[in-house]
Amino acid sequence: MNVVRCALVTMVVGFAFMLTVGQAFASGVTLHVGGTVSPEHSWYKGAEAFKEQVERETEGQVKVQIEMGGVHGGERKMVSEVMRGMLDMVWTSDIGLAAVFPSLGFVNLPYLLDGYEDVDKRYLEGWMGKVLEKETVKKGIVILSHGENDFRGLTNSKRPLNSGADFQGLKLRVPEVPIYIAFYRNLGALPTPMAITEVPTALQQRTVDGQDNGAIITYDFGLHQFQKYMTKANQIYSGSQLLINQKKYKRLTAEQQQIVANAAKQAAKLQVELNRAIVNEYYQKIGESGVIVAEATPQLVADMKVAAKKVWTNPETVKAFGKDIIDRIVREAE
Numbered sequence: 001m002n003v004v005r006c007a008l009v010t011m012v013v014g015f016a017f018m019l020t021v022g023q024a025f026a027s028g029v030t031l032h033v034g035g036t037v038s039p040e041h042s043w044y045k046g047a048e049a050f051k052e053q054v055e056r057e058t059e060g061q062v063k064v065q066i067e068m069g070g071v072h073g074g075e076r077k078m079v080s081e082v083m084r085g086m087l088d089m090v091w092t093s094d095i096g097l098a099a100v101f102p103s104l105g106f107v108n109l110p111y112l113l114d115g116y117e118d119v120d121k122r123y124l125e126g127w128m129g130k131v132l133e134k135e136t137v138k139k140g141i142v143i144l145s146h147g148e149n150d151f152r153g154l155t156n157s158k159r160p161l162n163s164g165a166d167f168q169g170l171k172l173r174v175p176e177v178p179i180y181i182a183f184y185r186n187l188g189a190l191p192t193p194m195a196i197t198e199v200p201t202a203l204q205q206r207t208v209d210g211q212d213n214g215a216i217i218t219y220d221f222g223l224h225q226f227q228k229y230m231t232k233a234n235q236i237y238s239g240s241q242l243l244i245n246q247k248k249y250k251r252l253t254a255e256q257q258q259i260v261a262n263a264a265k266q267a268a269k270l271q272v273e274l275n276r277a278i279v280n281e282y283y284q285k286i287g288e289s290g291v292i293v294a295e296a297t298p299q300l301v302a303d304m305k306v307a308a309k310k311v312w313t314n315p316e317t318v319k320a321f322g323k324d325i326i327d328r329i330v331r332e333a334e
Helices: 002-027 044-057 075-084 094-102 102-108 116-124 127-137 178-186 196-204 215-220 246-250 254-288 298-312 314-321 322-332
Strands: 029-034 062-067 089-093 143-153 153-156 171-174 191-192 209-211 229-232 237-245 290-294
Touching: 029 044, 029 075, 044 062, 044 089, 044 143, 044 237, 044 254, 062 254, 075 089, 075 094, 075 143, 075 237, 089 094, 094 102, 094 127, 094 215, 094 237, 102 127, 102 237, 102 314, 102 322, 116 127, 116 143, 116 153, 116 237, 116 254, 127 143, 127 229, 127 237, 143 215, 143 246, 143 254, 153 215, 171 178, 171 196, 178 191, 178 298, 196 209, 215 254, 229 254, 237 246, 237 254, 246 254, 254 290, 298 322, 314 322
Parallel strands: 029 062, 029 089, 171 191, 171 209, 229 290
Antiparallel strands: 089 237, 143 237, 153 209, 153 229
């Protein structure tokens, strides 16, 4: 009887100790949030809003430490570290997410999305975002919210882009992503994959004639200084995600998890609003610098969409992203 009583006492004391430790952790946790951007960027401002709301609503029990500016390395590295539990959180582009989860790169297919309304309906608040959430959680990552990166445009120093024929022989810098390279080859361009840090020198030395990027990156990196034309083709959309390590998330109390989740969604909503306003301002700044900024002509869009759909149905694309995903994309475009 004494043995049983001792065992029961030990179990009760042990349970109480574990409960106390769990409560102490939940009331004294700091979430470290990585990212590559500067304080001026909309992701950073979104992270600041996330921090303020979490700390206020948890009454300081959960603190948020913003560690952006690339202090933890590039996006691929940070996403991998969140997956392994070496970093709590990261605000990353979906390009960075797909670098670790290649099958999720379907969201960057050219002309997949047609304007912000379509982005919101099918991606940020729709089935595409849900696919990303379902796949990443299998690997220990929770996507708390979906934000925005940018629609991409085109700059070049040679000529206006009025139709697909104007791409012939044009040397274009593109991200080191296979679907981007295939897309521009279909248009007759000469895509040159390189890191963004190499682009200013390549444009200045005329190693390439132009580049594929959105207005924000184009302006912030000073790429417009070496270009004469910019076309608002909106050919590829890139979103962003606020990720958290699943084990770290589950160690919060249920109430704290809800606060963190809600704060992440509010932060992403703010970030999207800021980003869309900034894009228009940046296009204006680029135009004021002397670059000829133009909307894409109907003929150019039509020709680029033909090239895009060849990428969608390419056997390598189907293999990379899955037949079900590609079939749905094609069906929704009909």
